[in-house]
Amino acid sequence: MSKVVLENVTKKYNDTVAVQSVSLDINPQELLILVGPSGCGKTTTLRMIAGLEQLSSGNIYIDNKKVNDISPRERNVAMVFQNYALYPHMTVYENLAFSLKMRKVPVNVINDMVTSTAKLLAIEDILGCKPRLLSGGQQQRVALGRAIVRRPNIFLFDEPLSNLDAHLRSKMRTELSRLHTRLATTMIYVTHDQVEAMSMGEQIAVMNHGRIQQLADPITIYEKPANKFVAGFFGNPPINFFEGILTLKNDGLRFKSEDWDFPIPDFKKDTLVPYKDKKVIMGLRPEHITGQDIIKTEYESSQIQAHVEVIEPMGFETLVYFSSGTHDFVVRFESNVNFSVAQVAKLNFCLEKSLFFDAETENIIL
Numbered sequence: 001m002s003k004v005v006l007e008n009v010t011k012k013y014n015d016t017v018a019v020q021s022v023s024l025d026i027n028p029q030e031l032l033i034l035v036g037p038s039g040c041g042k043t044t045t046l047r048m049i050a051g052l053e054q055l056s057s058g059n060i061y062i063d064n065k066k067v068n069d070i071s072p073r074e075r076n077v078a079m080v081f082q083n084y085a086l087y088p089h090m091t092v093y094e095n096l097a098f099s100l101k102m103r104k105v106p107v108n109v110i111n112d113m114v115t116s117t118a119k120l121l122a123i124e125d126i127l128g129c130k131p132r133l134l135s136g137g138q139q140q141r142v143a144l145g146r147a148i149v150r151r152p153n154i155f156l157f158d159e160p161l162s163n164l165d166a167h168l169r170s171k172m173r174t175e176l177s178r179l180h181t182r183l184a185t186t187m188i189y190v191t192h193d194q195v196e197a198m199s200m201g202e203q204i205a206v207m208n209h210g211r212i213q214q215l216a217d218p219i220t221i222y223e224k225p226a227n228k229f230v231a232g233f234f235g236n237p238p239i240n241f242f243e244g245i246l247t248l249k250n251d252g253l254r255f256k257s258e259d260w261d262f263p264i265p266d267f268k269k270d271t272l273v274p275y276k277d278k279k280v281i282m283g284l285r286p287e288h289i290t291g292q293d294i295i296k297t298e299y300e301s302s303q304i305q306a307h308v309e310v311i312e313p314m315g316f317e318t319l320v321y322f323s324s325g326t327h328d329f330v331v332r333f334e335s336n337v338n339f340s341v342a343q344v345a346k347l348n349f350c351l352e353k354s355l356f357f358d359a360e361t362e363n364i365i366l
């Protein structure tokens, strides 16, 4: 139940900057999700918190105590890795008991701790089994059990579910969230999967190129991404981006691209006016484009014609990929659609939902 603070933490390996000036406050009992693409510095960040990696600069505090030079053992942190290695020659019970035995915990106490942990993870009936007889999901639970049994103050999870199949992964994800509530322990959970991050996170820290891009709750991340990278990372299918220029015509602001010229809703005007005649990127999520017969918006001239290229029925929704002039984009429809491939469809762009990014910095304007 510890508080963890990272203050301008940087890690360099020769010329590679793996983690750059990361600052984070993780409150006691909080579950923080650290998400980002491969190589962005997630594992390095966790390893520095665990004490397995020296910092190049910056500080890490656990419960207000600077731990830069404190050994992993003294930090009382448990880390679960993607490639959890169980001891193959030991039973599940012995795997769970091992670290307690090494700490010379009395046998009857070990027994109590292993039993209660096994119960928590519903692995009581496999305590006598050797790991090779277990399924991937069971092995993963045992790996979690080994971390839990020590009653650490902080859990660090490094993509612990990535070796499981999709179904089991989503089940374990729910269990981990439940476990977090029950154990009431500070957890940092690393994943590169945006769906996992969205579904588990109270707070999500989005990382790219060694830097934190945004720290916020899932809804804020989705609706108000800090920049183009965050906007594109969350959402499946991803947000559509369109390049264009903002122009002012008859007192109204417009988004002009090679093929389109849309009026921008008035409530966005004040914030966007400083970007008049400048290049911007417009982002519009697939659910914010509709078939013309579905909804008539008050912004009539944000209607376009587009060619249907691919139709993907997903069951509860249908994704349709369109092209219009130089633009390609995807639209999410509720279920059945009346389109057929190669036809021309009329669509509405719900510009009141559009996001705009500075084309140079790629930061959000609004």
Ligand SMILES: Nc1ncnc2c1ncn2[C@@H]1O[C@H](COP(=O)(O)OP(=O)(O)OP(=O)(O)O)[C@@H](O)[C@H]1O
Residues within 6 Å of the ligand: 013, 016, 017, 018, 036, 037, 038, 039, 040, 041, 042, 043, 044, 045, 192
């Ligand atoms: N021991 C090391 N020596 C040199 N470079 C390293 C070392 N460990 C990591 N790096 C580099 O630091 C960067 C961040 O690596 P890290 O493993 O933290 O990324 P990650 O976000 O965990 O990626 P993944 O999702 O693939 O696990 C990468 O460019 C990596 O090549």
Ligand SMILES: [Mg+2]
Residues within 6 Å of the ligand: 042, 043, 044, 158
């Ligand atoms: Mg990693």
